[in-house]
Amino acid sequence: MEATEPENTSEHQELVLGRGQRHKTPSVRLKDYVTHTVIKNSPFPVHSAPSPSSGTPFPITHYITCDAFSPKHQAYLAALHSITEPHSFQEAVKDEGWRTAMRAEIQALEKNATWSLVTLPPGKRALGCRWVYKIKHKSDGS
Numbered sequence: 001m002e003a004t005e006p007e008n009t010s011e012h013q014e015l016v017l018g019r020g021q022r023h024k025t026p027s028v029r030l031k032d033y034v035t036h037t038v039i040k041n042s043p044f045p046v047h048s049a050p051s052p053s054s055g056t057p058f059p060i061t062h063y064i065t066c067d068a069f070s071p072k073h074q075a076y077l078a079a080l081h082s083i084t085e086p087h088s089f090q091e092a093v094k095d096e097g098w099r100t101a102m103r104a105e106i107q108a109l110e111k112n113a114t115w116s117l118v119t120l121p122p123g124k125r126a127l128g129c130r131w132v133y134k135i136k137h138k139s140d141g142s
Contacts, residue, residue: 026057086133098133 066074092098109115120126 083135085135089131092131092133102131 066077069077086092086095086098092102
């Protein structure tokens with residue numbers, strides 16, 4: 001019995017490999033929730049893709065309105081969406097407000113003698129630290 005090779009079908013078939021080439025579908029675990037995600041424009045169709053002008057598949061503005069909220073609550077909601085929190089030191093250092101806040105935080109830590117410099121024992125490493133950037137809002141939106 002001889003094995004026959006199929007005719008050269010690679011010319012007629014497009015071989016699609018790689019992570020970026022596969023068909024993407026939304027997670028079934030999130031089907032019952034309104035998710036706010038940014039969708040990257042892709043050359044491949046996605047069933048729930050938004051219109052090109054929107055980066056959110058289901059904008060919350062299509063489902064609710066702020067008309068029922070008091071003016072103070074509207075100001076609070078507007079403040080929540082108008083300011084973005086930096087995700088890294090590199091982002092925060094570009095803004096004068098965050099630089100001032102970091103300077104004040106360091107001064108408070110030094111004033112309270114939060115740490116003292118010591119030599120490390122042999123074979124030991126110092127603990128690292130990380131800045132966490134959060135904006136605290138008052139009930140009036142400020």
